[in-house]
Amino acid sequence: MRLEGVRKRYGRGPEVLAGVDLDVVPGVPAVVLGANGAGKSTLLRIAAGCSVPTSGRVRDRPRRVGHLPADLPVPERTPVRTWLAHLAAIRGSGRDGAEATALLERLGFTGGPDTPMGRLSTGNARKVGLAQALCGSPALLVLDEPWSGLDDSAAAALDAVLAGVAVPLLVADHSGRAGGLAGAARWSLSAGRLAPGPAPEAPRTVVVLRCPGDLAAVVARLPPSARCSGEGPVLTVRVPVAGGDALLAAALGAGCSVLSVRRPGTP
Ligand SMILES: Nc1ncnc2c1ncn2[C@@H]1O[C@H](COP(=O)(O)OP(=O)(O)OP(=O)(O)O)[C@@H](O)[C@H]1O
Numbered sequence: 694m695r696l697e698g699v700r701k702r703y704g705r706g707p708e709v710l711a712g713v714d715l716d717v718v719p720g721v722p723a724v725v726l727g728a729n730g731a732g733k734s735t736l737l738r739i740a741a742g743c744s745v746p747t748s749g750r751v752r753d754r755p756r757r758v759g760h761l762p763a764d765l766p767v768p769e770r771t772p773v774r775t776w777l778a779h780l781a782a783i784r785g786s787g788r789d790g791a792e793a794t795a796l797l798e799r800l801g802f803t804g805g806p807d808t809p810m811g812r813l814s815t816g817n818a819r820k821v822g823l824a825q826a827l828c829g830s831p832a833l834l835v836l837d838e839p840w841s842g843l844d845d846s847a848a849a850a851l852d853a854v855l856a857g858v859a860v861p862l863l864v865a866d867h868s869g870r871a872g873g874l875a876g877a878a879r880w881s882l883s884a885g886r887l888a889p890g891p892a893p894e895a896p897r898t899v900v901v902l903r904c905p906g907d908l909a910a911v912v913a914r915l916p917p918s919a920r921c922s923g924e925g926p927v928l929t930v931r932v933p934v935a936g937g938d939a940l941l942a943a944a945l946g947a948g949c950s951v952l953s954v955r956r957p958g959t960p
Pocket of ligand 1: 729
């Protein structure tokens with residue numbers, strides 16, 4: 694799918710999108726970042742075909758789009774299983790919603806299949822939204838803040854689900870988790886335009902030190918890559934993983950004692 698020169702203005706308001714070009718192709722998840730109000734949801738709604746651009750166009754959008762909007766309108770009184778079965782029937786992915794139910798289980802849904810949609814917790818409602826987007830073999834996935842509201846284990850389960858996605862994927866993300874999608878291309882949306890986004894920050898080792906005397910004097914003796922914050926005699930230092938040993942040597946040389954070392958991936 695390709696967005697070409699997409700512009701969007703709501704009524705007489707300011708232009709929210711001011712000429713967006715974007716290719717969304719399999720194997721390169723397109724991750725859109727941006728401040729609140731930057732226009733990410735607007736862009737995703739246009740990409741999904743739920744909103745029309747004021748000018749510009751969307752080419753090669755497949756017929757089957759799995760869309761998780763920022764605010765999914767749900768029938769408040771309809772039980773989860775009934776709603777998912779209804780959506781599955783519309784999409785031709787079976788009449789019983791079994792595929793969506795299996796996805797819900799994978800995401801650790803605890804809301805109960807007979808619970809009315811309007812009574813679900815935020816996280817469980819998000820899981821239903823994800824299940825409806827992912828089921829029915831969509832040929833394009835457009836997900837607006839898919840990790841929002843998920844607990845750690847559900848977020849990890851979603852990581853695993855998305856790692857297996859072979860279709861083009863467009864994601865808006867505040868959580869930072871989309872940076873972990875293999876091959877992801879990050880884009881920043883600002884002033885209505887997309888620019889290549891910041892590279893994901895490399896994981897850092899966190900070292901907590903107890904330092905004698907003047908903290909500023911200690912910091913001056915640490916490697917330049919060290920990011921320091923401190924209070925009283927305790928100094929917390931974040932360094933790139935490869936710089937951990939050099940930091941420890943410099944810290945010990947400055948007379949500090951090491952209170953803890955946490956490497957990325959350890960609790
Ligand atoms: N239906 C609408 N009618 C009028 N203005 C709208 C509409 N939808 C969004 N806007 C405006 O467009 C701008 C962009 O909103 P949008 O929701 O796309 O941003 P966003 O980047 O997704 O924000 P957030 O991170 O807070 O979710 C905002 O100024 C918003 O008020």
